Amino acid sequence: MGFSTLPEARRYRLTNATVPACLTEAADLVPDSEGLALADLTIDGGILAAIRPAGRPDPESDPKGLPALDLDRGMVWPAFVEAHTHLDKGHIWPRAPNPDGSFDGALTAVRGDRAAHWSAADVRARMEFSLRCAFAHGTRLIRTHIDSDPPQHRVSWPVFAELRKDWAGRVELQGSALVGIDRVLEDPYFDDLSHTVRAHGGILGAVTYPVAGLEAGIDRMFRHAIEHGLDLDFHADETGDPSVRSLALIAEAAIRHRFRGRVLVGHCCSLARQPEDVIDRTLDLVAEAGLAVVSLPMCNLYLQDRRAGATPRWRGVTLLHEMKARGIPVMVSSDNTRDPFYAYGDLDALEVYAQATRILHLDHPVGDWPRAVAATPAEVLCRPEFGRLAAGGGADLVLLRARSWTELLSRPQADRIVVRAGRAVDTTPPDYRELDALLAPQGEQA
Structure with a gap:
């Protein structure tokens, strides 16, 4: 398949498709033992007009002779949703590598690079590159954390707002502030940050860690969010130290307030x-x-339990199965890409799902785990129209050759077709060479 193979008509059908039943709202589909169902989809002017069992067209709405593409049981997914990324850090690895792959090494490298290079032009160029990657892979909605230590918040938030406007209709963007919890107690900085976040339609966020004033900082976050009608987004307990327990403090604060x-x-x-x-x-x-919880399996597998010369003894991920069993909304996401916190990644949510399946055992049975990169984050990010295959919804789709879970998870699906508003888009990711001049190591820049 290639991106030129879709019918060019305004109205057409995708026939003999395999869809994950947990991502559809078509009650008459009959899933098999793996939770997959055969379906025909009708596209009409950018809208997913109908989803029906394969081979059962409606004569009135699907007249004979309507152009069609037979997918030969290839999968159809809704466009993906990423609930936790760091677009403003993306792709700085060439000029700011992490010397030992550790969490502390990542913090030091990012701080140095931010102080030296993060102008509005630099941040915009790297964020734009990351968005082009995500778009090519089939993502429709992204929440990005934005480093907001002073004075960076006054640089990066306006860039984010510009990109959100520029990318509307292709990738919807949400922004969440990222500061240490101790910063929340600093005036007048915190008031200025809050004003900046509100002015740009953002979410209030912070990183919690063992520090004097941790509980006071969490309480202030909740009071401030209530006062100004803001949602909250926390980085919490990104460590293997079992004594670090701020997740419970956040939950207690939410209940208390x-x-x-x-x-x-x-x-x-x-x-x-x-x-x-x-x-x-x-x-x-x-x-x-x-609360809702997002695990970042690739990044935390990379960072956690890293010791020079030693093999890691645990996987670095949180307890998604146990959370899901209690009805807690859970999801997985990319986190960092090609920066000191994670040297790899390309904002490909399908890669995240595939790796999460291996790392977190999201299989046997697969069940409704595909929701973790689609419908669940869309609901948590208050955009429930995304991340699902629903008649009357947008025709933002990802078409795959894979017919089963084992086929899907065994290859990278590089030949996918990404469909936006019913039309195929170019799925060629941007070339890293475009960033060469921007990311030359210190001393090598022109």
């Missing part, structure tokens, strides 16, 4: 290292508080 907004918490790695009674109490609190 009777918070009615959305709270998304990322990482939560240390939870997997804690005693069972602590885990049970924490998950009960998270469920009661209505």
